[in-house]
Amino acid sequence: MCERHEEEIEDQQPDQQIQNGHVFHSGTSLRPPFSILIGTALYVAEFVSAAVLCGYYHRYHDHYWMGLTITFMIVPSVVSQLALTFIHRDLGKDRPLILLIHLLQMGPVIRCIEALVVYFRAGKKEEPYVSISRKIKLKHGVEREVETEIGHSARILAMHRNAFKRVAVIQAFLGSTPQLSLQLYATVLQKYLPPARVALMSLSLISVTYGALVCTVLAIQIKYDDYKLVLQPLGYLCIVMWRATEIATRVTVIVLFSTALKYWIVPIGLINLLFLFFLPWVEFWRKKAPFPENVEKNFSKAGTAFVLSLVTFLYAGINVFCWSAVQLNLADKDLIEKSQSWGRLAIYYSVRFVENAVLITLWYFYKTDIYEYFCSPLLVAQLMVAYVLGVIFMLAFYQYFHPCRRLFTHNVEDCLHCVCLKRTSAPQLPQDQKPEGILEHINELRETDLME
Numbered sequence: 001m002c003e004r005h006e007e008e009i010e011d012q013q014p015d016q017q018i019q020n021g022h023v024f025h026s027g028t029s030l031r032p033p034f035s036i037l038i039g040t041a042l043y044v045a046e047f048v049s050a051a052v053l054c055g056y057y058h059r060y061h062d063h064y065w066m067g068l069t070i071t072f073m074i075v076p077s078v079v080s081q082l083a084l085t086f087i088h089r090d091l092g093k094d095r096p097l098i099l100l101i102h103l104l105q106m107g108p109v110i111r112c113i114e115a116l117v118v119y120f121r122a123g124k125k126e127e128p129y130v131s132i133s134r135k136i137k138l139k140h141g142v143e144r145e146v147e148t149e150i151g152h153s154a155r156i157l158a159m160h161r162n163a164f165k166r167v168a169v170i171q172a173f174l175g176s177t178p179q180l181s182l183q184l185y186a187t188v189l190q191k192y193l194p195p196a197r198v199a200l201m202s203l204s205l206i207s208v209t210y211g212a213l214v215c216t217v218l219a220i221q222i223k224y225d226d227y228k229l230v231l232q233p234l235g236y237l238c239i240v241m242w243r244a245t246e247i248a249t250r251v252t253v254i255v256l257f258s259t260a261l262k263y264w265i266v267p268i269g270l271i272n273l274l275f276l277f278f279l280p281w282v283e284f285w286r287k288k289a290p291f292p293e294n295v296e297k298n299f300s301k302a303g304t305a306f307v308l309s310l311v312t313f314l315y316a317g318i319n320v321f322c323w324s325a326v327q328l329n330l331a332d333k334d335l336i337e338k339s340q341s342w343g344r345l346a347i348y349y350s351v352r353f354v355e356n357a358v359l360i361t362l363w364y365f366y367k368t369d370i371y372e373y374f375c376s377p378l379l380v381a382q383l384m385v386a387y388v389l390g391v392i393f394m395l396a397f398y399q400y401f402h403p404c405r406r407l408f409t410h411n412v413e414d415c416l417h418c419v420c421l422k423r424t425s426a427p428q429l430p431q432d433q434k435p436e437g438i439l440e441h442i443n444e445l446r447e448t449d450l451m452e
Contacts, residue, residue, distance in 0.1 A: 005033050006201075008330045015223070015316065021270070026401070030119055030122050030153065030157055031114045032119065032162065033112075033119055033157060033161065034215075035113075035161055035165065036112050036116075036160055036161060036163060036164045036169075037112065038109045039108065039112075039164040039165075039167060039168045039171075039210075040109060040112040041165075042168075042171070042195075042206065042207045042210060043077075043080070043108045043167075043171060044109065045109075045203050046171075046175070046176065046179075046200070046203045046204060046207055046433075047073060047105070049196070049200040049203050050069055050070075050072075050073040050200055050201045050270075051052065051073070051121060052199075052200075053183075053194075053195050053196040053197055053199075053200050054066050054070055054073075056196045056197075056434035058123065059067065063137070063202070065182075065186050066242070068182055069179070069182065071184075072175060072179040072182060073175070073179070074105075076170060076171050076174040076175025076176075077105045077171075077175070078105070079170055079174055080107065080108065080167045080170050080171055080175075081103075081107045082103060082113055082162055083103040083166055083167055083170055083281055084102065084107045084108070084161070084167060085099070085102055085107070087158070087159070087162070087163040087166065088111075089146065090102075090361065098110060103248065108164070110163070111160060114160065115157060115160040115161075117155075118153050118156050118157050118160070119157060120307050122151070122153035122154070122157070125168055134225045134226035135148070135226065135227060135387055136226050136227045136228065137227070146228055148300060157176070158174065164277075165214050165218050166218075168210060168211050168214045168217070169211050169214055169215050169314070169318070170195065170314065171207060171211065171212060172207050172208040172211020172212065172214075173208065173314065173317045173318045173321065174212065174314065174317060175207075175319050176203075176204040176205075176207040176208040177204070177208050177247070177251065177317075178202055178428055179200065179204045180204035180205055180208065181251050181254060181255055182254070183197050183200055183201045183204070183401065184201065184251065184255045185255050185259065187201075188255065188256070188370065189259065189370070191370065197295070202242060205244070205247075205248065208321075209240060209243050209247065210243045212239075212243035212246075212247060212322055213236070213239050213240060214322060215318065215326075216239050216243070216323055216325045217231065217239075217326070219325035219326040219336075220325075220402070220403065220404070222326065222336050222338075223338050223404075224404045225324075227403075227404060229403045229404070230403055231401070231403050232401060233401070235312065235397060235399055235401035235403070238393055238396055238397040238400075238401050239393075240398055241390075241393045242390050242391075242394045242397060243322060243390075243392035244390075245386050245387070245389050245390035246390035246391075247321055247322050247332065248354065248386070248393075249383050249386045249387040249390065250321050250322065250352070250387075251257060251321065252361075252383060253356045253359050253360050253383060254269075254359070256359075256360065256363045257359040257360070257362060257363045258364040258365075259363075259367075259368070259370070260362070260363045260367045260368060261362060261363075261366055268348065268359075270300055272314050272316075272317075272320050273317070273320055273351050276315065276319045276320065277313060277315075277316040278314055280312055280315065280329070280330055281312065281330065283329070283330075283333055284330040285327075287331050289330070289331030289381035292304065292308065292330055292331070308330065308335075309330070311335065312384045314327065315328050318350070323345065323349065323394075325350055327344060347412060349391055351393075353387060353388075353391075356383070356387055357384065360383055360384070362378050363378070364376055364377075364380055419427065
């Protein structure tokens with residue numbers, strides 16, 4: 001995927017120069033690499049917690065659970081090391097020590113140290129800028145172009161941030177989500193929750209929520225690449241609540257169903273994964289677009305196809321558990337569909353709600369005696385309400401806290417208004433009369449007018 005090494009820079013001084021109607025920032029400082037520190041801390045904590053739990057399984061001769069825990073610990077870690085190596089292009093450089101550290105599965109740690117060194121050294125000596133970033137800043141509905149000088153240190157730090165964003169998504173959906181599902185499944189069967197498992201499950205849920213948060217913000221940044229985005233703290237809180245309830249509900253439903261109908265969970269999971277994996281490829285073949293060659297200049301067609309397959313697999317893995325917030329478009333140079341697809345969003349959550357309802361209903365009728373101490377009807381109702389609550393948080397984010405909500409042609413309120421208008425007005429029209437009044441009213445709907 002085409003990498004963007006834009007800098008995320010905050011103003012250091014309030015002095016601004018206005019040249020030709022543009023705001024030009026001459027004095028700037030780098031933002032602290034909080035995202036890199038959070039990603040590294042979650043990676044190390046989850047890895048150590050999984051190792052401690054494996055030691056617990058080994059002590060009590062639970063070799064089956066120990067083997068699965070090690071698998072879900074090592075496989076995503078290896079993929080994360082490969083992703084960091086690929087993004088930083090280390091294979092073409094003479095850095096044997098860095099490659100050795102990656103082989104020891106400590107790549108995020110050394111990358112975090114490198115980023116901190118760059119951050120603390122920046123500004124100590126004057127360095128020429130290497131490029132100028134031009135972004136459009138939205139303020140009270142008014143667009144204003146902002147130009148910012150980007151120095152060498154800022155460019156390197158931006159590359160580290162972009163790398164850690166992608167690694168956070170990989171770790172969350174290829175490692176944390178399967179690990180969380182596995183440990184919850186083991187807890188239900190064993191009816192016991194040791195402290196080591198509690199720690200790993202908690203860290204896995206935090207990691208996958210953070211990965212989903214990063215995925216959502218990254219999707220917004222890719223779609224609105226020309227704009228300088230500022231997401232408010234309430235926006236972050238809304239995303240966290242949306243993602244945490246959505247993923248926790250989805251994982252719980254899958255685990256409960258697998259305990260009652262364990263042989264059916266495999267075909268259901270494969271159908272979900274394969275459908276979501278081949279969907280972008282089918283759309284690409286329908287468009288009859290040329291094979292993308294912008295992934296990496298040195299890659300052959302086979303190498304490009306392999307990387308695109310990994311990207312599509314990650315995309316499918318994300319959508320199995322939650323909405324990915326992006327739509328893959330293999331015919332586009334950035335591999336991402338830039339337009340906001342409300343229809344696909346509505347279809348996804350409608351299908352997921354029906355699927356969760358069917359799975360939890362089947363569990364209710366085929367559950368075993370291990371749930372005799374649970375109030376099953378209450379649990380079913382709680383899971384359905386939790387998923388609906390996650391959807392409500394998602395709608396609230398797009399309606400009130402999306403940083404580019406003023407650019408939407410129609411917002412969530414308008415879409416719901418259109419649906420309700422069609423349902424209430426359509427039966428009152430004669431069969432031989434076209435619904436011109438409704439269409440005119442829909443076309444005259446105002447653009448989004450939201451609270452600041």
